[in-house]
Amino acid sequence: MTDQTPRETQTTREALEMHLAQAITRCESPVVEEHLRAALQHCRKLPPTPLVECPVCGVVGLPERIQAHNCEDNVTGV
Template identity: 55%
Template sequence: MEDIEPHTDEDIPIPERDAVTPNERLHWHLTNALVSAESPETTAHLREALSVYQDLPPTPLVECPLCGKVGLPERIRTHECQ
């Protein structure tokens, strides 16, 4: 597991909802919660949650029925067909 440097709340830029996938957003929140965790119990729970997250199967890619572009379902739903 990677070492994570502590930050203050002011150091943590929140990603725009449309800029990341739900999985990326979950990883971001778990990682930042771990950074700010103060108790050993909370740190242990967050490390376990990150471990479970990393063991999740990848999201299958889908193809846009209009243009044929392939990508994550949430990104294909919102892409601009060319």
């Protein structure tokens, strides 16, 4: 396991899927691998995250991306 954090452009769901997929490739136990594959399948079946609108500039996107975006770029039209 590494100390890497998910990229800022990744959603929580994307980070979870990445970590599960990496764990499967490193797993040495068939029983654990089966559980990881089941978890990955369930992760991929999760309902989509609803989009939200920024109250300042009106841009629409995933909640974690809206929270991290720069409103100034959108307000000035750049």
